[in-house]
Amino acid sequence: MRTYTRASNLDGNLLLAENQNQETKGVLEPLSGSLDMNNLPLNTVNEAKMVNPVLYTYNATTGSIMPTRAYYKIEPRMAPLTFQTATGNIFQGWNIIETDWLLEFTAVEGMIKGSAVVCGYKPALVSGGAEVGTESALEIAVFDNDVMVAQSGFIPVGLYTIDLPYAFPVGNEFVTIEVRWKQFNTQMNATWSYPDFQITFRHQWCMNLYR
């Protein structure tokens, strides 16, 4: 806080009431409620900052919209999803986990920070003492309006919960955040077939921090 000396008190002098009052005024006014430019930026306190959080629901997305930020989430889902080559629901590219598993909201200009918590299970099998399935890997990625904003990198066979964080700038726009997965044949084995893949526990959340 800045204050400005108006008149110094000198040794031996009587303290003048006017000087003393003015000296303390600069400090006391802000403390007494005169919040001005020396203390707080313009617009720091306004009506919009005094509102209660507003609960949000849109399709599978729920959340809480606060004055300076908003949190959005999808309630955790536990039902296992199995993707099988035989049923044709595994693609070479990015596979959609669930069509309705989307974070959807109208963002306010600023940043979006969040995480996709996904448990993926790709079993390895033992055949004649040799393990198969290790020549493959899976990957999880987060897309914002169809643009990739986070990628897990290769995940080996096994049961893994991946907490994939992301952060990206956003404008005043409607946002759809989606998580997808894909598999790789890391050995370039021509006879290799995609083993079944399962996704179990999953949760999405993010925060929109306003400018």
Place this chain on the structure above:
Amino acid sequence: MPFPAITYKKEGVVASATTVNNEYTAIANETAAIDSENLRTEALTRAHFTSLAPSTGYWVAQENSGTTGVYTNAAYALVAHGTQMRLVVNNTLGTGDVLRLHANTYITTCVIDGADTTPLEFRFCWFWDIGAGYVQIDNMEHPYGGAVKAYAAPSPNLIKNRRMGFSHVYVNAGAPVNILNIELRVKVINPGAAGTITLREDNSFALIVRS
């Protein structure tokens, strides 16, 4: 913020040194709390003007002494080697408030009975006590586990020497909830008798986000 006991001086009346010095001391004491935080855009929000105190704190438990803990429990139990992963919150989660949770743990070894025919699996989960004993938060669990079977113990392909992380967001859409404690727990879904996991460094973090 209380303002100092300052009295305006009347012209012609000499203020005593004691009076003036006390006032200077009072001003110095009260203004000591004014710092750069006043310049944060979220410095003043609705929470500052209600009986619900703003939540500026967070709760964290960290175990980084190198102590290891072996877990074989089939039911969820507190991660308690070294520093316990129990957060003593004692705070109210108001309507529209958000509880944000983060945790991670280092898994050193994971042992499965060689005779087992199904993979060993272990899961982490947050429990909270909101006055009626510990229950799972959102029923969300974070599984990890082995990929293979019929390997001699310890299986080389079970998850080990890895740091596992997970996060969660809870939006309170209902009445205010008084959170007493939050615990990070683990359990082993063990098909045989010899399955164990060994944990080392871990931490658990909770934050109440309030508008």
